[in-house]
Amino acid sequence: MKILILGAGQVGSTVAESLVGEANDITVVDTDAEKLRQLQDRLDLRTLVGNAAHPSVLEQAGIVDADMLLAVTQSDEVNLVACKLAASLYNTPTRIARIRASDYLARREVFSTDNFCVDFSICPEQILTEYIVKLIEFPEALQVLEFAGGKVSLVAVSAFEGGPLVGKPLSSLRAHMPQVETRVAAIFRQDRPLIPEGGTVIEVGDEIFFIAATDNIRSVLKEMRRMDKPCKRVMIVGGGNIGCRLAKALERDYQVKLIEYNKKSCQRIAGELARTLVLNGDGTDEKLMQQERVGDVDVFCALTNDDENNIMSALLAKQGGARKVIALINRSAYVELVQGGKIDIALSPAHVTIGSLLAYVRQGDVAAVHSLRRGAAEALELVAHGDRQSSRVVGRRIDEIDLPKGATIGAIVRADEVIMGHHDVVIEAEDHVIVFVVNKAMVHKVEKLFQVSIGFF
Amino acid sequence: MQRTLTVIHSLGLMLMVFSAAYLMPLATSWIYDDGTQIDFLLAMVWTSAIGFLMWLLTRHYKGELSVRHGYLLVVAMWTAMPAVATLPLLLVIDGLSFTDAYFETMSGITTTGATVLTGLDDLPQAINIWRHELNWLGGMGIIVLAVAVLPLLGVGGRQLFKAETPGPMKDTALTPRITETARNLWLVYLGITIACILSLKAVGMNWLDAICHAFAAMGLGGFSTHDASVGYFNSPAIEFVLIVFMLLAAMNFATHFLAWREKSLKQYLHDAEAVATIALILASCLGIAVFLWWQGTYPSFWTALRHASFNLVSIATDCGFASVDFNQWPTFAPMWMLLLSCIAASSGSTGGGIKMIRTLILFKQAGREFLKLLHPAAVNPMKIGGSVVPNNIVFAVLGFIFLYFMTVAILTFALLISGLDFISAFSAVIACINNAGPGLGVVGPANNYGVLTDFQIWVCTIAMLVGRLEIFTVLILFTPQFWRR
Numbered sequence: 038m039k040i041l042i043l044g045a046g047q048v049g050s051t052v053a054e055s056l057v058g059e060a061n062d063i064t065v066v067d068t069d070a071e072k073l074r075q076l077q078d079r080l081d082l083r084t085l086v087g088n089a090a091h092p093s094v095l096e097q098a099g100i101v102d103a104d105m106l107l108a109v110t111q112s113d114e115v116n117l118v119a120c121k122l123a124a125s126l127y128n129t130p131t132r133i134a135r136i137r138a139s140d141y142l143a144r145r146e147v148f149s150t151d152n153f154c155v156d157f158s159i160c161p162e163q164i165l166t167e168y169i170v171k172l173i174e175f176p177e178a179l180q181v182l183e184f185a186g187g188k189v190s191l192v193a194v195s196a197f198e199g200g201p202l203v204g205k206p207l208s209s210l211r212a213h214m215p216q217v218e219t220r221v222a223a224i225f226r227q228d229r230p231l232i233p234e235g236g237t238v239i240e241v242g243d244e245i246f247f248i249a250a251t252d253n254i255r256s257v258l259k260e261m262r263r264m265d266k267p268c269k270r271v272m273i274v275g276g277g278n279i280g281c282r283l284a285k286a287l288e289r290d291y292q293v294k295l296i297e298y299n300k301k302s303c304q305r306i307a308g309e310l311a312r313t314l315v316l317n318g319d320g321t322d323e324k325l326m327q328q329e330r331v332g333d334v335d336v337f338c339a340l341t342n343d344d345e346n347n348i349m350s351a352l353l354a355k356q357g358g359a360r361k362v363i364a365l366i367n368r369s370a371y372v373e374l375v376q377g378g379k380i381d382i383a384l385s386p387a388h389v390t391i392g393s394l395l396a397y398v399r400q401g402d403v404a405a406v407h408s409l410r411r412g413a414a415e416a417l418e419l420v421a422h423g424d425r426q427s428s429r430v431v432g433r434r435i436d437e438i439d440l441p442k443g444a445t446i447g448a449i450v451r452a453d454e455v456i457m458g459h460h461d462v463v464i465e466a467e468d469h470v471i472v473f474v475v476n477k478a479m480v481h482k483v484e485k486l487f488q489v490s491i492g493f494f
Numbered sequence: 495m496q497r498t499l500t501v502i503h504s505l506g507l508m509l510m511v512f513s514a515a516y517l518m519p520l521a522t523s524w525i526y527d528d529g530t531q532i533d534f535l536l537a538m539v540w541t542s543a544i545g546f547l548m549w550l551l552t553r554h555y556k557g558e559l560s561v562r563h564g565y566l567l568v569v570a571m572w573t574a575m576p577a578v579a580t581l582p583l584l585l586v587i588d589g590l591s592f593t594d595a596y597f598e599t600m601s602g603i604t605t606t607g608a609t610v611l612t613g614l615d616d617l618p619q620a621i622n623i624w625r626h627e628l629n630w631l632g633g634m635g636i637i638v639l640a641v642a643v644l645p646l647l648g649v650g651g652r653q654l655f656k657a658e659t660p661g662p663m664k665d666t667a668l669t670p671r672i673t674e675t676a677r678n679l680w681l682v683y684l685g686i687t688i689a690c691i692l693s694l695k696a697v698g699m700n701w702l703d704a705i706c707h708a709f710a711a712m713g714l715g716g717f718s719t720h721d722a723s724v725g726y727f728n729s730p731a732i733e734f735v736l737i738v739f740m741l742l743a744a745m746n747f748a749t750h751f752l753a754w755r756e757k758s759l760k761q762y763l764h765d766a767e768a769v770a771t772i773a774l775i776l777a778s779c780l781g782i783a784v785f786l787w788w789q790g791t792y793p794s795f796w797t798a799l800r801h802a803s804f805n806l807v808s809i810a811t812d813c814g815f816a817s818v819d820f821n822q823w824p825t826f827a828p829m830w831m832l833l834l835s836c837i838a839a840s841s842g843s844t845g846g847g848i849k850m851i852r853t854l855i856l857f858k859q860a861g862r863e864f865l866k867l868l869h870p871a872a873v874n875p876m877k878i879g880g881s882v883v884p885n886n887i888v889f890a891v892l893g894f895i896f897l898y899f900m901t902v903a904i905l906t907f908a909l910l911i912s913g914l915d916f917i918s919a920f921s922a923v924i925a926c927i928n929n930a931g932p933g934l935g936v937v938g939p940a941n942n943y944g945v946l947t948d949f950q951i952w953v954c955t956i957a958m959l960v961g962r963l964e965i966f967t968v969l970i971l972f973t974p975q976f977w978r979r
Contacts, residue, residue, distance in 0.1 A: 296871075297873075300873070303873035304873060304875060304882075306873075307873045307874060307875045307882075308875050308877065308881075308882040311877075311880070314865075314869060314872055314874075315872065315873045315874065316869060316871040316872055316873065317871050317872075317873045318871045325871055328869075328870070328871070329869065329871070
């Protein structure tokens with residue numbers, strides 16, 4: 038595919054990196070020549086300096102024969118104009134825009150073909166916020182990802198000493214919870230994937246991925262480890278776009294404190310938020326943290342722009358007695374470094390948000406993509422089409438499907454019904470199939486499997 | 495000096511406009527043929543002649559008003575208008591002193607509703623209409639009216655508008671042009687008044703009483719055509735209609751305007767003041783009713799609720815009607831009503847006092863102080879109804895409150911020196927500065943201000959003026975900085 042990416046910021050460069058690896062022709066446009074040079078040094082793609090909302094720049098970038106436009110610059114307005122131009126001047130088939138302002142998002146007609154012609158709008162900050170909200174809702178989980186419009190969830194949890202299932206084989210799961218349907222999709226032991234089988238024994242420190250209907254998550258989590266007290270107090274450091282959104286999303290149900298360094302931003306944020314206590318200060322100031330009793334905090338989120346600050350304040354908070362600490366870390370090297378140490382969850386914004394973009398880019402009918410284990414593994418929601426003749430999955434039992442090794446079918450959503458991926462389930466057309474892939478290299482094979490052969494048309 | 499002449503020029507113009515107000519009593523006197531036609535005609539000619547002369551002699555000084563002269567004009571207008579408005583009273587009522595007549599017209603135009611006159615039932619209809627018309631005109635503000643009808647005030651109009659409109663935050667422009675804003679506010683006011691007249695007629699008043707009481711209710715003035723006030727009618731239906739319209743008048747008219755323009759009642763929920771006022775008044779009505787019933791003042795709860803509701807709403811909104819002599823109730827009830835009269839009315843309404851918005855701001859300010867003690871690093875801007883109130887407004891409110899209480903204290907002492915008892919003195923000052931009307935003791939609802947000496951009458955007159963113009967506008971004229979070049 039020929040893909041044109043506007044904006045070489047964090048979102049633009051991550052998506053470029055991810056798409057280059059999947060055999061696409063990428064052109065990146067930005068006004069900052071330095072950023073583009075860095076990008077070109079690392080990746081095999083074309084770059085162009087210029088204003089992404091100008092037709093001449095778009096033409097030079099090759100929009101005329103592009104298959105897809107990803108407008109992900111910092112400015113909503115530039116993204117909207119670029120989509121409009123692409124649609125009306127160049128007939129670009131797919132147009133995706135990053136839109137942050139809730140004003141636009143509240144009026145969906147802005148994106149219609151009569152107006153700005155945006156096929157899909159994504160808001161990385163919003164996705165990240167929802168992701169963190171889930172983590173706070175389920176403080177025991179490392180990751181909570183939703184599929185099929187929230188009907189099914191994939192939850193990552195690490196097995197702790199004293200959990201009812203720890204030290205027992207997986208087959209005892211059913212005996213433990215006869216009323217709850219769940220399925221373990223994968224287990225990572227010392228960062229190496231295990232294919233879960235009935236006889237696999239869960240050990241302390243295992244990272245377990247299980248799939249269950251969203252309503253059942255809580256009861257399954259209870260089996261994996263002793264239940265923590267529910268969260269009440271949340272402390273956020275950094276009142277930027279994400280911190281502010283998170284506080285807004287949480288302040289109804291939790292006691293939220295937000296620490297922001299910039300006094301002017303504090304004033305603005307405090308004006309926007311209704312019940313959050315906004316504090317002016319440094320997120321790495323241990324005196325301030327003690328004063329605000331970080332020891333009583335259930336979840337501490339360090340969400341500033343600065344990786345090092347986030348790591349330091351998360352470490353300080355953990356030291357001070359915060360129950361669970363989350364740090365936002367942009368640099369992937371740091372993420373590997375700190376995850377699983379004193380910091381409970383190292384969040385890489387790129388990995389969290391890339392999935393929503395990838396779902397549009399992938400071949401086959403992909404409804405959702407979630408990056409797991411910092412991009413190493415992936416969970417996909419694919420829609421099965423066709424019949425037994427034209428498709429290689431429809432009309433077949435799960436154990437008849439030629440899945441690559443390391444890929445497992447976790448669950449199937451048929452209309453409103455959630456079916457666990459047991460070996461004897463037969464897949465029907467229009468089923469949403471949730472596939473867990475332990476190694477990203479196999480994703481392409483899985484997608485191919487779900488493509489309908491030519492005979493179908 | 496030149497600028498002062500400009501003020502006199504504008505004042506002359508406004509007096510000429512004001513003389514048109516005599517048309518209504520004039521028409522009434524023709525209809526009822528009560529023999530006051532010639533008096534009102536005379537008053538009208540005199541007023542316009544004085545205005546014309548002031549305007550003519552200073553015509554070379556026509557020009558834009560500066561900010562400080564805007565204040566001078568507003569205060570001059572609010573002292574000159576009641577003065578000329580006394581003309582018909584002095585001409586018609588024998589033996590009325592200028593002091594008493596000025597008190598009466600000032601009470602009318604500041605929407606206080608306190609009266610020195612007895613035998614209201616026997617007054618010529620035209621005089622009653624005149625008193626009530628003053629109530630109504632003063633309610634929305636005579637200068638707002640002038641801004642609405644006189645485009646010639648130009649940019650200075652916004653300044654005048656601000657100096658007269660009650661409330662701490664006056665920059666919420668409803669429309670781009672101040673003339674348009676003033677016109678819309680008056681149209682809403684006129685519309686609700688007509689609805690009130692029709693409702694009162696429907697529940698059994700005659701046209702004259704309906705018009706008079708609607709004027710008094712909407713202006714939150716509280717004049718009545720009867721010595722017994724609304725008690726004369728002894729009708730729960732009339733009391734109920736008046737309660738509804740008094741509450742409407744005690745809300746910000748900008749909110750009424752927005753609700754009308756957006757065709758949605760949601761605007762009222764977004765108005766933090768309206769919500770607080772209604773909640774406070776409803777809770778107080780119930781509480782006082784239970785209290786009166788428990789104390790045995792009224793044998794049945796429903797009678798207690800009826801009288802408590804009407805008199806409490808009337809005093810709390812600074813209207814001043816009375817249906818019973820609440821002075822006879824156990825002291826807690828009337829005292830609570832007086833307290834409400836200080837705080838219950840909204841900014842931008844026709845009521846007086848400190849206003850609910852200032853109360854809310856101070857209440858939240860107190861909360862902020864507590865929070866600051868617990869969390870020294872907290873950034874906690876003042877928010878009312880979801881929007882941030884800048885700190886300078888908080889300080890302005892604190893300054894206002896200080897001046898308000900100092901004024902109350904000084905005027906109370908002035909009345910005490912003159913020999914009035916404490917309850918009467920204190921309640922008279924509170925009732926006058928809040929533009930509520932009846933006080934307690936000798937100035938209670940069953941009596942009137944006629945018993946006071948001339949000196950005491952003047953103290954109360956000053957209280958009414960200072961209260962209506964929200965203290966700053968009047969007191970600024972007495973600061974040396976104002977007169978310094």
